[in-house]
Amino acid sequence: MTPERIWQATLGELELALQRPVFENWLKDARYVAFEDGKYIIAVKNTFAKEWLEQRLRGMIIRRLERLNGRSVDVAFIVRPETPADPEPARAGSPLLDTALEPTPTGRFQRTEFSTESNLQPYRSFDNFIVGEGNRFAYAACQAVAQNPGTSYNPLFLYGGVGLGKTHLLHAIGNAAAQEGYNVRYVTSETFTNELIEAIRTHTNVAFRQTYRNVDVLLIDDIQFLQGKESTQNEFFHTFNSLAAASKQIVIASDRPPHLLTRLEDRLVSRFGGGLTVDLTPPDLEHRIAILQAKAFEKTVIVPEEVLRYIAEHYNDNVRELQGAFNRVVAFAQLHGRPISLDLTKKILEPHQPKLDNSPDAILDAVAQEYNITISELKGSRRTRRISVPRQMAMYLLRDVAQLSFPQIGEYLGGRDHTTIMHGATKIEKSLRETPEVREKLERVRVRLKD
Template sequence: MSESTAREVWRAVLGDLQLQLPRPTFETWLKPTEGVAYDDHVFVVEAPNSFAVEWLERRIYHALQKTLKKVSGREFELRLKVKSEGDFYAVEQQAPAASNQVVSATPTAPPLFEMRSFNPKYSFDSFVAGPSNQLALSASRAVAESPGQTYNPLFLHSGAGLGKTHLLQAIGKTCASRGMSVLYVTSEQFTNEFITAIRNRTTEDFRRRYRSVQVLLIDDVQFLSGKEQTHEGFFHTFNDLHNAGNQVVVSSDRPPRELVSIEDRLRSRFEWGLIADIQPPDLETRMAILAAKADQMSVDMADSVIELIAKRVHRNVRELEGSLNRMVAYSQLMNVNITLESTLRILNEMAPESDARSIDPQRIFEQVAIFYALSVGDLMAKNRTKKVALARQVAMYLLIYELQLSPTQVGRLLGGRDHSTVVHGAGKINGEVTENGQVRKDVLAIKEAIFA
């Protein structure tokens, strides 16, 4: 601990918290923070502004202090302070500089406003391309080059942690760098501001704020579900912007047709432009992401180490980067070289398999059966139809690779099937998960249901 810098210690804390907390909480409040100093009693962390400091102290101070103690092995008083310069990328529309400039009595431009903060790490250059995200990346670049002219609206959808927010903010930063007015908000922020405007009778200010921008970026639109009054406000905002030729980009965790709690007229408008999905990255892309991240952190890692992490963590990019952050930080804290053996040990310490082992095999059977619209009895029976055989092999794969059961144990659970049948079935799915995007997506969906 004595040889570790405050920044390294806090990076380890953030790596741990990234896997504990919801993404919006981590991205908004914790990612911009930085450890700056510590002594025998006090650990100092900087946040971008006083509002962030107040929020962290009020909402999750205990969790921060507890995780700091876990990582450092020592009891600190955690002290939060405001940074002298924020880490966020923020832009304002340019205001007139000369005091003797003639100002028109009739405004001809939208009112000035401060942009939502952009994460400086979210750019097109830092986005690692692969087969699973190429369409979404290409479409996002096209929109950033010609906002309002190509793919309007652009609708990005994927599971959690696969890069939707990264692409939205990359679009926003690119457009803002060209002097365009850009507004990035989550659907929760949109909803809260809309409700506040109604309560305070400032709906005209709300309309002017949202409908005067040239590029509107709405993240996680699925959270608008069931909010009828907010639907109405967003519907008119969308129409006004689209009719004026301004760009709208929306992200969600599912395609428009599956947003069943959102009004039909909104869903139909989401389908006017281009719908692009992002799938979980394959092994090669995961390795490329880790290599890029390690290079960004100035950490030298062998290919075998990168491959091990990529094989162990495959649900999404956020967990991939979080595991790498924690592994690197722990190795620095403990003064351990990053070798294949130490990486395996560190990963096991940071992400013990206890959660997986606590899952009952019956839960795996149930979730596999639900996903493939079968009964658990179908998996146990001698039925060899293609659909049942695939579902049974997926169950074999999950029992072996997630619960670490032996082929003999799995065979016994599946109605007495022999060892070689189980090895073949699980091995086949293991290969398909690497090579076949659809199978990988299906298996990840089942795993999310199992471990939810």
């Protein structure tokens, strides 16, 4: 066999020998380059993948190559250069970055920028969703819907506990469909309700209905919160019927299956069950380790296998908690300039470790240090973004960690009205659900409070 075919055979053996997430994350995209002086040159997608393979799998790969070659060989990993896609020519007289849909050479349409009306988070895609046994069917169904909206599995109803990937899959569907030129809208049931109330108040019901009934793909999150809201349920029922009649795709996410939404109208529950209902279950140990490996890859940090296993074994129900534990370990190690080890991980995560310092002064000091501002600025009246975001973080932590009332927080922060405090804390809560950077900032502040 030629060296290239030997490498392909080795990849086949490795795919059978390794856990599926490990193979797909680290070896699936590895490419044969050359065989020089008894050494296989293999190209991988980036520096972190190169280091990971050298440290974790190099010995296993060499053993299989030697067996297939019948002699001693070596392997070297290199980072393959990125090949930029050919840019499409801009239309005469139009700006380079145009939010309109442009035809590609294949005749399909491609959106060069996500519409602000879609509410989509571009960083949530199928590519960075880690697949395991608990979500494999849901992942496949979502891909099918994204490829052909409105033609199969309509509606698609996803359900499962907190932090299992429902919201990620909704955004992945939306992003994939938007790239093909479909008009997409993601919304939570709470936002749908608030917009309906505002439409009634301002007599803009027609505009509200056009917003939701003229989309190609409607993604509704946390549908369980429509329970008990009769007017909103009635409006959503007619929106659902209008979209379904036009063969438009509807995808719904909930924390429970349709038949357990006991305070929803029967006619809605019946329609939810008329398509495909898929559950997402908590990830098994191998899946949790794969998720942590992907997080390490994303942050370009090298974490010992024993640390990943320890975290995965102790956080087994909720992916958000799993990732939160990982972020705490990484943040602590980076802040203190220490290598990540099993002993350090146990110190940070074990429940018998010291609690967070919940004194208001400690919280303000930690926030000020993290955002590189002064305590007087936090308590002052300036409203620039550099000050207002840390101040809102302080409001959230004074409520969550120090357990102060809103009026107490307002008084502590320079005599602010309690409604201002409520708004600031709520804004951070929303950002924590939607923005990874804010979650990382919160974890780093918590690390400071634990130090």
